[in-house]
Amino acid sequence: MQAYVEALADLFYPQWCLSCDGRASDVLCRACFDALPRIWGPTCGRCGLPTAFETPVCGECKNVDFGFEGVRAPLRYEGVGKEIVHALKYRGYTRVVEKLAVPLLSGTLRGTAPFDAVVPVPIHRKRLRKRGFNQAALLAHGLAHGINAGVSDTLQVVRSTRDQVELSAAERRANVAGAFAPKARARGRLLLVDDVLTTGATLGACAGALLRAGAAEVHAVTLCRTV
Ligand SMILES: [Zn+2]
Numbered sequence: 567m568q569a570y571v572e573a574l575a576d577l578f579y580p581q582w583c584l585s586c587d588g589r590a591s592d593v594l595c596r597a598c599f600d601a602l603p604r605i606w607g608p609t610c611g612r613c614g615l616p617t618a619f620e621t622p623v624c625g626e627c628k629n630v631d632f633g634f635e636g637v638r639a640p641l642r643y644e645g646v647g648k649e650i651v652h653a654l655k656y657r658g659y660t661r662v663v664e665k666l667a668v669p670l671l672s673g674t675l676r677g678t679a680p681f682d683a684v685v686p687v688p689i690h691r692k693r694l695r696k697r698g699f700n701q702a703a704l705l706a707h708g709l710a711h712g713i714n715a716g717v718s719d720t721l722q723v724v725r726s727t728r729d730q731v732e733l734s735a736a737e738r739r740a741n742v743a744g745a746f747a748p749k750a751r752a753r754g755r756l757l758l759v760d761d762v763l764t765t766g767a768t769l770g771a772c773a774g775a776l777l778r779a780g781a782a783e784v785h786a787v788t789l790c791r792t793v
């Protein structure tokens with residue numbers, strides 16, 4: 567009887583919510599979907615931080631040289647937002663990309679000029695071998711499809727870096743300086759994609775490499791950002 571009830575439930579709720587492990591009709595259950603830590607309302611046009619009023623640059627980023635033009639993120643890196651990133655990063659949950667990440671990323675890019683290509687932030691080949699995929703590349707490929715742009719897998723990690731979790735902003739910049747290089751010339755208006763924005767050091771190092779390789783302009787988008 568139990569099995570029958572579960573089979574019946576599977577017809578309506580064919581999977582588990584990636585955040586709370588309860589039954590869900592999609593990648594998230596309704597409660598977790600409603601609890602998505604969305605960044606609504608006014609944000610800084612440069613760093614994407616929620617602000618009291620729409621502003622082209624905010625107090626947090628006015629003295630920071632990112633190396634890219636600006637960055638947007640649809641979610642705060644907390645609660646369900648964090649669970650989604652973990653599902654992507656450690657479980658390679660690709661349905662999350664298509665069902666959740668791409669609509670969120672496309673939404674946050676609404677109103678921006680078109681991009682010539684979407685560029686994933688690369689991971690070191692050793693890490694790629696171990697994990698089997700690069701979560702930024704999963705996001706970039708899904709997003710490129712959603713916004714009608716190509717994907718340019720031009721960036722590679724040329725020097726291994728330390729885990730950044732415990733590092734300060736200055737240490738992070740030093741940690742990733744010179745860590746990325748393009749495999750070919752870059753051109754046009756590019757959109758860098760990563761899963762989480764913390765200080766922008768990694769995106770900045772990637773943007774620098776693309777600009778040196780000939781890109782005209784580099785923008786960035788991440789699924790989550792710390793606030
Ligand atoms: Zn849930």
Ligand SMILES: [Zn+2]
Nearest residue numbers: 610613624627
């Ligand atoms: Zn700002």
